Amino acid sequence: MRSWMELKELLKKVVLLGDGAVGKTSLTARYVVNKFDDKYIATIGTKVSKKDMQLTKPNLIINLRMMIWDILGQKEYSKIRTASLSGAQGVILVGDLTRPETVKSLEAFWIPEIEAAVGKVPTVLVGNKCDLADKGSMAITVLESIGQNLEYPTFLASAKTGENVENAFATLGEMLVAEVVASRPKGAEELPQTLSEAVDFIIQDFCAQYGDLEKAMLIVQHQFEEAGVDIRKPSKDAVLQALEGLAKAEELSLTKTVAAVNLEERQRMVILAKG
């Protein structure tokens, strides 16, 4: 039994929370796509940026897009904050390790606030400015204790040096896709046996990955015509030729890597098919 590489595109909303001036904006600055000035956080209470990552799992490639909402840290603006928290599927909670009160307020204020707004969602704790904090400081002890109690991954990071910032995002990314990975069937999908079944499977798979069903069907139709595939009685040579064309289309719509993986799997499926 052979396995099939599936591609999933996931779009998740992540919020970045913590007291004012703990370094939330600085933490993201280097690692995300920014298009708007930071002044928007002060003017409308929020700034949105994004981070793309690719996670590879058995038989599964996940293109994860995290839309990161950097929300004003002043506790008084609760209405704007609640509106911005709506729909959040992940949270990065940030405290300043040089100011222990900002770490304590994660447990005392921010975590109850999040749970009231969106319930329990994947969360990571980040203690920022670790380059300035003493190793045995109270802030670190408190942060790690909160993390242990709530079973949240905890990172001592520095926006200045970049230490652990990428790790914090990557860990949250893994947590966000965990449900998708867990919900997949454990065994590899069984592949079609005959060439006609294989062609049908490939068409469906191409359309699903392409996204735009109408356009995908036009591409399939064009490539099959070019390669001379008779859909009622396909020949292996013609189908293999059509697969090359489909792969070229996928290079433009997906990525070269994914297109190459798909091509290889589809070629193998066609070659091994009966008929």
Next chain:
Amino acid sequence: MQRDVKIETLIVMSMCVFVALAVTAFVVPFEDDNTRIFFVALAAVLVSINVAGFFMVWKASPTIIDEIFLMTPDGRLLKHYTRRLKPDQDDDILAGMLTAVQNFIKESFEEAGGRLKEIRFENYDIFISHSKSIVIAAIISTKKPEKLRIQMRLVTEDIEKHFGHKLTNWGGDKSDLVGVDIIMKKLLAGKYR
């Protein structure tokens, strides 16, 4: 642009016909009044036909949508369509910020209730249509938005009907949206129902 030329052509035609017949009716010294009345009546009929044609062309022409965003109410971009390439624009971030601005306005005018439905900036109008699970924002630079408002409401209702159950507590899997393109492209072409 093509629509504007057609309308202008009709206006010019109307004026030319009216002027030619008016000149014929009032300047040419007809011997009897019946002939004069005939030309005046003919001028009136032809001008009426042109005015009716102008109105029909105007009514039938779609409002041209420059850009359209299909989003979740929490600001995640589901689909984006545009007539212009904007390499510097990040559509996902723009959709998020558009939602953030809506949240800000909604909270700032809390006592008024409701939602933001329209934004005007220079030559651009942004029309926003809401339902429980989706938000559609259309940017137009032409006038005549009434038909667009109706179409946007219909599209919003239809997407809610077909995809609402998937988008309530949506996990972010874009493959849940297969088929939404067909609806959105009809809206973009101004041919929705």
